[in-house]
Amino acid sequence: MKIALGSDHGGYQLKETIKAFLDELGMEYKDFGTDCEESVDYPDFALKVAEAVAGGQYDRGILICGTGIGIGIAANKVLGIRAALCHDVFSAKASREHNDANILSLGQRVIGPGLALEIVKAWLSTGFAGGRHQRRVDKIKAIEEKYSK
Numbered sequence: 001m002k003i004a005l006g007s008d009h010g011g012y013q014l015k016e017t018i019k020a021f022l023d024e025l026g027m028e029y030k031d032f033g034t035d036c037e038e039s040v041d042y043p044d045f046a047l048k049v050a051e052a053v054a055g056g057q058y059d060r061g062i063l064i065c066g067t068g069i070g071i072g073i074a075a076n077k078v079l080g081i082r083a084a085l086c087h088d089v090f091s092a093k094a095s096r097e098h099n100d101a102n103i104l105s106l107g108q109r110v111i112g113p114g115l116a117l118e119i120v121k122a123w124l125s126t127g128f129a130g131g132r133h134q135r136r137v138d139k140i141k142a143i144e145e146k147y148s149k
Contacts, residue, residue, distance in 0.1 A: 002030075003124075009036070032052065033045055053080075053103060083104070084105060
C-alpha cells in the first residue's frame with residue numbers, strides 16, 4: 001500500500017511522527033509537505049494529497065492540520081475523495097469498513113501522538129466491508145457526479 005502524506009504547519013510535528021511509524025511498518029509513502037512549522041495554507045497540501053489519491057498514484061492519504069477539520073474539508077472537494085476526520089480508533093475503523101475512506105484527517109492539537117499512531121494503525125489495517133455499505137458509497141459517488149457538472 002502506498003500512502004500520500006501532507007500537513008500544514010499545525011500538523012507538521014505529528015506528520016513527522018507518523019512518517020517514523022510508517023518507516024517502522026515498512027510502508028511506502030511520499031511526504032507532500034509542508035517541511036517546517038512556518039505558517040502555510042492547508043488547502044495547498046490537501047489538494048496535493050487528494051489529487052495523488054484520486055489519480056491512483058497512491059492508495060490512501062493521511063492529512064494533518066491543527067484540528068484536522070480544514071484540511072479534510074479541502075480534500076473532500078476533490079472528486080473521488082472520501083476524507084474522514086478521526087480522533088478515536090472506533091471512528092477510524094468505521095470510516096474504512098463503512099465509508100471506504102481513502103484519506104484520514106487528523107488534528108495535531110486535538111490528539112496526542114500515541115493515540116494518533118493507534119488511529120493510523122487501525123485505519124491502515126481495516127478493509128472496506130462492502131455489502132450494504134457499497135450501496136451507500138455508490139450513493140455518495142452519485143451525489144458527487146451530480147454536482148461535478
